[in-house]
Amino acid sequence: MKQALFIDKNDPSEFWIEDIRGRFRVEREVDKVLSKKLRTRKNCPYKATSLETLVSCTQALISAHYSEKFKVSAPRWLIGGASKIQMAFNLNWSPGGNKNQITEMVLRMEPAASVCETSRLREFQLIKYVEEAIPVPTVYWEDSDAKYFPYPALICGFCQGVTKPTQSTSNVSGLGTNLGSHLRKGLSGEFMSHLATLHNLPIDEPGLSAFDIPSAPQDAARWNVDWWRRVWQEDSNQPVPLMDLAGGWMSANLPDLDKASLIHGDYRTGNFLFDETTSTITAWLDWELGHIGDRHEDLAWAMSRAFGHMDETDTDFLICGLLSENEFITQYKVHSGLSINLETLHFYRILAAYKAIVIVLGAGVRNAMNSKSHQDVLLVWLSGLASVLLDDLRQLMSKVV
Amino acid sequence: MEITLDLALSTILRSMTEVILPALDSSNKLAQEQSQLVVGLLTLLSNREPDRLTYTLTELEHYKDLAVKLNPFWSSDILKSLTATAEELLDKAKGNPDTEVILNKLRREIADIAGQVSDGTDKAAREARTLILSACSEQQLRERSWLLMQGWETDPSSIPELSELLRLRQDDLST
Numbered sequence: 334m335k336q337a338l339f340i341d342k343n344d345p346s347e348f349w350i351e352d353i354r355g356r357f358r359v360e361r362e363v364d365k366v367l368s369k370k371l372r373t374r375k376n377c378p379y380k381a382t383s384l385e386t387l388v389s390c391t392q393a394l395i396s397a398h399y400s401e402k403f404k405v406s407a408p409r410w411l412i413g414g415a416s417k418i419q420m421a422f423n424l425n426w427s428p429g430g431n432k433n434q435i436t437e438m439v440l441r442m443e444p445a446a447s448v449c450e451t452s453r454l455r456e457f458q459l460i461k462y463v464e465e466a467i468p469v470p471t472v473y474w475e476d477s478d479a480k481y482f483p484y485p486a487l488i489c490g491f492c493q494g495v496t497k498p499t500q501s502t503s504n505v506s507g508l509g510t511n512l513g514s515h516l517r518k519g520l521s522g523e524f525m526s527h528l529a530t531l532h533n534l535p536i537d538e539p540g541l542s543a544f545d546i547p548s549a550p551q552d553a554a555r556w557n558v559d560w561w562r563r564v565w566q567e568d569s570n571q572p573v574p575l576m577d578l579a580g581g582w583m584s585a586n587l588p589d590l591d592k593a594s595l596i597h598g599d600y601r602t603g604n605f606l607f608d609e610t611t612s613t614i615t616a617w618l619d620w621e622l623g624h625i626g627d628r629h630e631d632l633a634w635a636m637s638r639a640f641g642h643m644d645e646t647d648t649d650f651l652i653c654g655l656l657s658e659n660e661f662i663t664q665y666k667v668h669s670g671l672s673i674n675l676e677t678l679h680f681y682r683i684l685a686a687y688k689a690i691v692i693v694l695g696a697g698v699r700n701a702m703n704s705k706s707h708q709d710v711l712l713v714w715l716s717g718l719a720s721v722l723l724d725d726l727r728q729l730m731s732k733v734v
Numbered sequence: 735m736e737i738t739l740d741l742a743l744s745t746i747l748r749s750m751t752e753v754i755l756p757a758l759d760s761s762n763k764l765a766q767e768q769s770q771l772v773v774g775l776l777t778l779l780s781n782r783e784p785d786r787l788t789y790t791l792t793e794l795e796h797y798k799d800l801a802v803k804l805n806p807f808w809s810s811d812i813l814k815s816l817t818a819t820a821e822e823l824l825d826k827a828k829g830n831p832d833t834e835v836i837l838n839k840l841r842r843e844i845a846d847i848a849g850q851v852s853d854g855t856d857k858a859a860r861e862a863r864t865l866i867l868s869a870c871s872e873q874q875l876r877e878r879s880w881l882l883m884q885g886w887e888t889d890p891s892s893i894p895e896l897s898e899l900l901r902l903r904q905d906d907l908s909t
Contacts (some may be wrong), residue, residue, distance in 0.1 A: 355860045381752045435770075509885065570736060571838060572845035575870045578863065580854025613751075642888055679834075698736045701745050709745040717884045720877040727870045734863045 342567065343703060344375045357563035359543040359556055360624065362452045370450045371567060379445040382483055385407045387420050389717075391440055393554045394481040394488065398474050401427055411439065416447045416621070418484075419708050421491055437491035443484040446705035448697045448712060450564070453477040453485045455543045459623040460489065462540045464597070467527050468616050480483065489625040492616035494606030494643075508639055510602050512654050519612025521655040523663070524605070527617065528635075529669035532594040532628040542550035544625050550589035553626040554680070561688045568691070568699035575723060579687050579730055588677040590627050598622025600631045601640040602653040609630070628671060633681035636661070637689060638725050639718060680734065686726040694719035735877050743780040747773065791827050794820055875899060 340349055348373050354364060359593045388408050395403060403426040411419035420440045428432050443453070457475040464471065471490035497510040512520065536546060547553040557616060568574070584716045597604075599622050606616045640653050649657040656664065662673055697712035699705075750773050758765055782789070798820040801813050846867050851859040876888065879896040887893055 572841040574841065574845040574848040574866050577845040577849035578852050578866055583851045585853035639886070694736060698741070701741060704744075704748060708749070710749040713737060713742055713745045714884070715895065716885050717881040720735070720874060720881050721886045723870070724874045724878065727867055727874060731867050734860075734867070 334401070338604045340697070342374075342570075342699065343591075346370045346568075346719075353563060353566060357559035357566070359560045359563060362455055362543045362545075363556075363560055363624075366450050366452050370446050374446065374703060377445055379706050380483065382418070382442075383706065384410070385421065387440060387442070387482070388422070390482040390486075391420075391422065391488065394474055394476050394486075395424070397481070399426065407414060410432065416449045416706075418442045418444055429652045438488055439470065440486055440488050441490050442482055442486035444700075444706035445484065446696075446700045448692055448700060448706070448715075449621055450696065452543060453621075455623065456621045457487050458541055458543050459595070459620045462538060463534065463620075465533065466530050466534055468614060469620070470616050470618070492606050493619075494608055494615035496603055496606060496618075498609060508603060510654055511642055511643065512602065516607070516609070516612050517651070517655055520607055520614060521660075525661070525664040526656055526668045527614065528597075528600060528631060529665060531597060532631070532669055532671060532689065534595050536593050536595060536625050545608065546625055547590055547593055549589040553590040553593065554587040554684075555584075557624075557626055557630065558587065558684060560692045561684070565687075565691045565695050568695040570698050570702065573690075573694070575724070575727055575730070576687065576690065578734070579683055579726055582730065582734060583680070583684060583687070586680065588627070588629075588674070588680050591674075592628070592671065593625050594628045596624050596626045596628070596630050596666070598624060598631070599634065601635050601637070602655065603640070622623075627681065628669075628676065629674065629677045629681040629682070632661075632665060632673065633678055633685040634688075636720075637680060637685055639689065639722060653734065679729065681731070683726065683729045686722050686729060690719050690722045693722070735879070735880065740780065740783050743776055743783065747776050747780060750776070791824065795824055798824065828860075872903075 349523050353371075354368060359367070373603070388405050388637075389403055395405070403424060406423045406425065408420055408422045411421050418441075420442075422438055422440065424436045424438050425433065426434075426436065441453075441456075451475060453475050454477040457472050457477070460469050460472045463469055473488045473490070474480055475487040475488075476482050477485050498513060498516060501513070532576065536544075545556070547556065558580075562584070565576060597617070598618065599619050600617075604617065604619045605614050606618065609616050636652050636658070640656055641651050643649070644651050644657070652658060652661045665671075667672060693712075693715045698716050701709040701712040701716075748767065755773070757768055758769060760766065795826065798817055800836045801820075805813070805817070844866070851862040851866075854860070854862075875894070876896065876899050879893050879899055880894075882890055882893050
């Protein structure tokens with residue numbers, strides 16, 4: 334008879350952590366943050382941090398890098414994401430010896446455990462690297478080892494713009510945003526051209542030292558599948574047979590990589606700011622899931638049913654509320670000059686649905702159970718999205734098994 | 735489905751006590767008092783939720799015993815019928831002390847099988863995959879209906895009412 338071994342995921346043993354690390358091959362920095370998450374899971378709930386404390390920590394971090402006089406003022410909370418604590422503030426300083434100026438900035442700090450457990454160092458490096466090619470916030474300083482803040486953090490510039498039309502409504506985290514036909518026309522071109530630019534940037538750069546570069550043909554897919562299978566193993570509460578079916582199928586059907594690209598990892602409406610009057614994208618946000626991998630991953634993620642809606646005539650599904658599937662694929666090819674392999678795209682659509690379920694149903698619920706974040710109530714709400722995502726995953730899987 | 739009452743209550747309480755209450759205008763006495771009452775009631779429900787089923791069964795047993803004792807002195811057909819139904823329910827409940835535990839074990843076992851057959855090429859593996867995917871479809875529809883008011887569906891009108899889906903399932907089981 335099979336002997337069931339009881340694993341307490343809320344109090345993981347070192348033996349279990351090492352076993353998991355051995356079973357799933359992920360990038361070094363990903364392994365580092367995931368292992369830390371498990372080792373600090375027990376008895377480390379999120380401790381509410383006041384604006385005053387965050388201002389003191391911000392001053393300490395800036396002082397370590399900037400020796401002139403400065404002043405932090407007007408601190409205020411920001412909302413919008415499901416994973417990080419965000420505070421906007423004004424910095425009165427004289428950068429580069431220039432005259433005194435006020436720069437609006439944003440602090441992004443992790444809670445005790447995040448719905449997306451990621452590296453601030455990687456986020457910092459990636460934004461810094463792409464800033465001349467794509468509109469992004471300027472990154473200033475990072476505290477990836479939590480030397481100055483209670484938890485790892487980074488500071489970047491505040492960007493003007495909105496994530497959804499001022500008069501519109503949407504669900505949490507910008508999901509289900511309807512941009513309307515006027516904005517749709519203006520934004521879809523930049524949405525595609527920025528993605529194409531990102532995927533064509535060189536990857537072997539010294540500034541990206543926290544990223545591993547895939548060398549074997551299946552490395553990119555394997556690291557990615559293993560990343561999310563590992564998080565599901567670490568965080569899931571209720572077993573879901575469909576997730577085991579999909580996980581096993583993906584591991585046995587890894588596609589080869591034809592060109593390694595920089596991947597945003599959460600490329601969708603809700604993660605860019607735009608100017609409502611000019612219909613232009615002012616900044617791409619949330620680079621924390623970025624890595625080097627297969628361009629099909631970003632395409633597949635954007636195609637998720639969770640990020641789009643039907644058009645006004647109820648005939649076409651609009652990817653990210655912007656383009657029909659045909660337009661999306663055609664425009665990507667035109668802008669990037671890169672091909673799309675439909676089999677590979679389907680594999681990554683399965684992975685996209687799987688990853689989204691891991692985030693909302695696995696990590697989100699586990700973190701809320703352990704009081705790990707500043708918005709556990711939002712994480713519980715967000716777990717309901719899994720019902721739609723699981724249906725997507727079932728439909729995608731039924732085409733391949 | 736993970737939106738359970740105990741998890742929802744505990745996170746709502748944290749949100750109330752750590753974020754919302756400290757931000758309330760201290761001069762608004764009505765809002766202050768009512769928010770404290772909200773916290774008090776939620777705390778009560780949250781603390782008692784783990785014992786709720788046992789409490790209900792204990793109360794049912796209590797009244798069933800009382801009905802049995804009353805029977806020689808003051809009886810009615812309705813009381814006799816209800817006593818019999820209560821005994822039946824209590825017997826069933828005692829035979830299944832923890833539905834959640836058994837449900838989770840069953841899900842785990844089926845999930846393990848799903849992982850094992852995920853890429854098998856033999857007939858048994860293919861059949862098992864088809865069965866698992868088909869069963870997912872039925873269960874997912876119930877979950878989507880349960881959560882419909884959250885607003886995730888692109889076409890909410892395509893999702894049947896939960897009560898209708900539960901009734902259909904019960905009808906299937908009884909035929």
